[in-house]
Amino acid sequence: MKTNLTSQIKLDRVDRRYYSPRNELEFAALTREEKIYTRIFESVDDGSEYLARHIAEEIEKCVALKGECVIALGAGRSTHAVYSKLIAMCHRGEVSFKHVIVFNISEFFPLTPDGPSTLRRLKNVLLDHIDIPQLNIHSIDPAITREDMYDYCKEYERKIADCGGIDLTVCEIGPGGSLAFNEPGSLSTSLCRLVLINAEVRHNVQAAYKCDSSPATAITLGMGNLLASNRIMCMAWGENSAEVVEQVIEGPVTDNIPASFLQLHNHARMVLDLSAADNLTRISHPWKVTSCEWTPKLIRRAIVWLCKQTGKPILKLTDKDYTDWGLGELVALYGSAYNVNIKVFNELQHTITGWPGGKPDADDSSRPERAKPYPKRVIVFSPHPDDDVISMGGTLKRLVDQGHEVHVAYETSGNIAVGDEDMMRYFMMMDKIAPEFGFANEEYLKLSLAVKEFVGSKKSSSDMDTPQIREIKTMIRQAEAAIACNYIGVKPENVHFLRLPFYETGTIRKGDLTEKDVDIVKQLLEKVRPHQIFVAGDLADPHGTHRICTDAVLAAVDELKGEPWLKECRIWMYRGAWAEWEIDHIEMAVPISPEELRFKRNSILKHQSQMENAPFLGNDDRLFWQRAEERNRATAKLYEELGLASYEAMEAFVEYHPI
Secondary structure (H helix, E strand, O other), X not given: OOOXXXXXXXXXXXXXXXXXXXXXXXXXXXXOOOOOEEEEEOOHHHHHHHHHHHHHHHHHHXXXXXXXXXXXXXXXXXXXXXXXXXXXXXXXXXXXXXXXXXXXXXXXXXXOOOOOOHHHHHHHHOHHHOOOOHHHEEOXXXXXXXXXXXHHHHHXXXXXXXXXXXXXXXXXXXXXXXXXXXXXXXXXXXXXXXXXXXXXXXXXXXXXXXXXXXXXXXXXXXXXXXXXXXXXXXXXXXXXXXXXXXXXXXXXXXXXXXXXXXXXXXXXXXXXXXXXXXXXXXXXXXXXXXXXXXXXXXXXXXXXXXXXXXXXXXXXXXXXXXXXXXXXXXXXXXXXXXXXXXXXXXXXXXXXXXXXXXOOOXXXXXXXXXXXXXXXXXXEEEOOOXXXXXXXXXXXXXXXXXXXXXXXXXXOOOHHHOOHHHHHXXXXXXXXXXXXXXXXXXXXXXXXXXXXXXXXXXXXXXXXXXXXXHHHHHHHHHHHHHHHHHHHOOOHHHEEEOOOHHHOOOOOOOOOOOHHHHHHHHHHHHHHOOOEEEEEOOOOOOOOHHHHHHHHHHHHHHHOOOOHHHXXXXXXXXXXXXXXXXXXXXXXXXXXXXXXXXXXXXXXXXXXXXXXXXXXXXXXXXXXXXHHHHHHHHHHHHHHHOOOOOOXXXXXXXXXXXX
């Protein structure tokens, strides 16, 4: 079973010479916008192999020079693949840690036996599997108190100094461009200290360490300590990191992005996979730094960029515009600006369709979807019980109104996103009507009392809901989803609540995707045999549920790929909750009128428990309906600025081709 197919999604192929140039001269030209020495690899595995080799070389060099090597190690998730490579190298005799001294970069405070610990994690992923003497491992003393904190931090720094300082720091870029627990606002001169951990990082800690709560504070080496290292090897993997990676490597040095201080270090090295490097100039706008191999998507991206720079729509771009902004290659390739303009204009025009399921009896040669078969069987997979309407509510309504057999499959219960206050509203109502409708029996009264006691007096912020409460919250979300589907016109028998097991832990942290999850999805696919599938493409979802849900669908598709009906099925990926598709990737854009946009908003508002107190809004404090409307309007506005038809809003989709 393939459980990580989302990690292999490549929206376009990047020319290898952009990220792996053939010589130093090419490398210097390509990286002239980059202020940190950066290497990019096609996969995490390749990048981790490169880092492990360089760490081993640094150990060998330091041991040969002075008899030991002092390394400061981070325990972030991105480092684990590197540590796995080092373990394998150690077992093969390619590197030895007998003369390595390790200092833990940071540790949670206070440490508890069942709470998260970076040292415990380091031991699990590296230190317990290599030949390092235990006496050479240094970390924060769990017995330290707040009263002794300042002196202890100074003593930790003295231990490093007594070892001759740090030869090598190995770390990852964290949320917001943090290094270790040096979060935005940390100064370049900051030293070892106690710091507060922000809410987003604490949530990430709970997911990464699979714990129910995270300490609010930690002890960390400061930016001054890390920058004092002789060498620094820093890494970032995945689409989630792309935006901050660009700011760290190409942006200004600022304490708002602590990792940007690496620009001040003479021997800092950044290692990325292609997804994390996606926003760097040589990957996203390679024409600025080199001559290009012009693929259709790269041409589209370049023309959209040129329109933004000049403030012109596509069909008004001139030869001079292309030349002035470094795109003269395209004019030479196509003969004139007009030829390039009309090519890109037509491509974008052909992405627009008011018939997302295909227009019956129409010429579909330039349409994103096939005319036949009609009507189609369609499954919309929704990770949570509102992602369908948030991300593609307008398209969902179109599919229903245009006569297709539409199924909506809610993959998780979403019960942890229901607040206690929202649940108690229902109990207050039921308590009032129970005598009137004859269900004020002993069993109901006992349940009502137990829920009120648990929520009112016994429950702390870190407590898991009881199974009964989780079931009640599940019912609330299912009822809201059913009402929204009814409002749109989806038949009740076509609404499916899959309740994938990986989600049902009762806590923010989720389980791993298993065969049980995939089998549930497979059963639905085999039952419906759809002609169209819509799945979440929000791979940057900060909480991971969207990615796991999409992995479940893609794994099921992979296992069924020999089925004749699946060969005729198209899979479309939507976004909307966390980000929107870039225009160079959009393959289907569905216009939404003002009335349809209001209808979409109303369908989102049917999910009442998620309106004002949805707990997982991420860094964006807008409510989901507000995000959806603004992103849909922004997509339509971009099409309009490029000289295409003017619409109120648009929902965008990218086709997934099974690997």
